[in-house]
Amino acid sequence: MNYHWNWGIFFQTSPDGVHTYLETLFMGTGWTLLTALSAWILALALGSLVGVARTTPYVWLARLGDAYVELFRDIPLLVQMFLWYFVLPELLPTDLGDWLKQLPDASFYTAVVALGFYTSARVSEQVRAGISSLARGQRFAGLALGLTLPQTYLYVLLPMAYRIILPPLTSEFLNVIKNSAVALTIGLLELTARARAMQEMSFQVFEAFTAATVIYIIINIAVTFGMRWVERNTAVPGLIGAAPALATH
Amino acid sequence: MFADFDFDVIIRSLPYLFYDGMTFTLMLTALATTGGIIFGTALAMMRLSSFASLSLPAAAYVNLMRSVPLVLMIFWFYFLVPYIGQWVTGASRPIQVGAFASSLVTFTLFEAAYFCEIMRAGIQSISRGQVAAAQALGMTYAQTMGYIVLPQAFRNMLPVLLTQTIILFQDTSLVYVLSITDFLGAASKIAERDGRLVEMYLFAALVYFVISFVASLLVRRLQSRVAIIR
Numbered sequence: 001m002n003y004h005w006n007w008g009i010f011f012q013t014s015p016d017g018v019h020t021y022l023e024t025l026f027m028g029t030g031w032t033l034l035t036a037l038s039a040w041i042l043a044l045a046l047g048s049l050v051g052v053a054r055t056t057p058y059v060w061l062a063r064l065g066d067a068y069v070e071l072f073r074d075i076p077l078l079v080q081m082f083l084w085y086f087v088l089p090e091l092l093p094t095d096l097g098d099w100l101k102q103l104p105d106a107s108f109y110t111a112v113v114a115l116g117f118y119t120s121a122r123v124s125e126q127v128r129a130g131i132s133s134l135a136r137g138q139r140f141a142g143l144a145l146g147l148t149l150p151q152t153y154l155y156v157l158l159p160m161a162y163r164i165i166l167p168p169l170t171s172e173f174l175n176v177i178k179n180s181a182v183a184l185t186i187g188l189l190e191l192t193a194r195a196r197a198m199q200e201m202s203f204q205v206f207e208a209f210t211a212a213t214v215i216y217i218i219i220n221i222a223v224t225f226g227m228r229w230v231e232r233n234t235a236v237p238g239l240i241g242a243a244p245a246l247a248t249h
Numbered sequence: 250m251f252a253d254f255d256f257d258v259i260i261r262s263l264p265y266l267f268y269d270g271m272t273f274t275l276m277l278t279a280l281a282t283t284g285g286i287i288f289g290t291a292l293a294m295m296r297l298s299s300f301a302s303l304s305l306p307a308a309a310y311v312n313l314m315r316s317v318p319l320v321l322m323i324f325w326f327y328f329l330v331p332y333i334g335q336w337v338t339g340a341s342r343p344i345q346v347g348a349f350a351s352s353l354v355t356f357t358l359f360e361a362a363y364f365c366e367i368m369r370a371g372i373q374s375i376s377r378g379q380v381a382a383a384q385a386l387g388m389t390y391a392q393t394m395g396y397i398v399l400p401q402a403f404r405n406m407l408p409v410l411l412t413q414t415i416i417l418f419q420d421t422s423l424v425y426v427l428s429i430t431d432f433l434g435a436a437s438k439i440a441e442r443d444g445r446l447v448e449m450y451l452f453a454a455l456v457y458f459v460i461s462f463v464a465s466l467l468v469r470r471l472q473s474r475v476a477i478i479r
Contacts, residue, residue, distance in 0.1 A: 003332065074461035076419035079433060079454045086446045174316075181318035185426060192321045205328045213317050213325075220316040 042116030047123025270435030289364025
């Protein structure tokens with residue numbers, strides 16, 4: 001091998017003249033986490049709404065929810081990012097489109113929206129599965145007690161459903177963190193983008209990528225352990241435990 | 250808003266998009282799926298092995314691959330494959346490999362981790378009694394796996410394997426980060442050359458949508474046909 005290892009590279013100043021390479025990687029980690037968390041909040045909110053809609057007795061609402069899921073699931077995330085970033089401002093009225101294009105941190109907002117909508121389709125699948133896994137009697141009991149349909153969802157079905165689908169939701173959350181790397185294509189300086197920049201500027205390819213890989217693994221382990229603790233504390237007594245769904249990415 | 254829409258740019262670039270771009274995308278999908286399933290099945294058998302020397306490395310590999318973004322892995326292998334090539338062939342310099350070979354290695358090794366988890370679930374869905382019966386008949390481990398366990402595991406997991414293939418098909422668009430001319434890469438090159446981002450990206454989205462949607466409908470139909478009646 002004629003590759004020259006240089007682990008000291010992390011403490012050298014990066015081309016921005018202020019921060020060391022290590023600090024730029026940490027800044028990237030911050031953007032990765034901020035993007036992933038914001039997108040996750042959006043995905044949970046939208047995904048819950050769509051997931052609930054798909055289990056309501058209204059056929060048209062359920063169909064609409066199905067169409068929503070197909071739309072966001074059958075287009076690659078990268079293409080969706082491009083649609084939000086390059087195409088949407090052109091389709092809007094000129095003033096609004098120009099405002100969007102000039103927004104500071106536009107790539108961050110776009111990444112959050114794109115990632116949020118993309119993930120919401122997957123979250124809605126889990127929410128729907130969670131609600132469908134409950135005995136029909138629970139819905140009937142709620143309605144028979146005089147609760148309205150929204151109340152039945154809010155106080156009877158959803159509190160159970162969320163606790164059952166916590167494990168697959170955890171892997172969806174891990175997916176959001178990983179998928180946020182796709183946002184480097186629209187110029188978001190998150191962790192992978194910083195590692196790539198470090199590789200281009202310092203030519204220390206493998207040190208840069210090793211550092212990024214290690215940071216991703218640490219985030220993964222931290223989230224997994226944190227969620228296991230939450231799962232233990234929210235487990236529904238008397239159930240074997242919801243079977244974890246196959247992780248996708 | 251579609252007034253100055255230029256459909257002609259799509260028509261003009263169709264041969265380039267499909268002959269150059271889509272061929273790359275589909276070839277990569279097909280070969281990476283094949284390689285990924287073969288390597289993934291081997292990994293699954295390793296993970297289920299009672300020898301820790303086999304199960305631990307396999308588990309570590311799968312967990313590593315599943316913890317990092319695919320984009321990062323694409324970068325990793327793009328720079329790593331020339332060195333692996335040098336090491337394998339004993340050449341004195343890193344070997345220059347093409348874009349296709351590099352992405353094929355990346356996707357095969359990355360997706361193998363996901364295929365491994367699917368095959369592991371498939372193997373674990375076979376009842377223990379069948380393995381015991383095979384052993385009682387005097388079958389070796391290879392015979393038990395090859396004739397009894399794996400055929401059923403494949404059949405049980407076929408819909409899931411195909412769904413993962415659709416995901417792989419969508420994931421191949423990420424080779425864009427290496428400026429490779431896959432379907433999206435071709436669309437984006439035309440888009441930037443002619444300043445027609447809106448048309449080209451909408452068209453690309455439509456094509457990906459139609460292919461993935463039709464494929465997932467077929468998988469759903471297949472699912473009801475291959476299910477083993479119990």
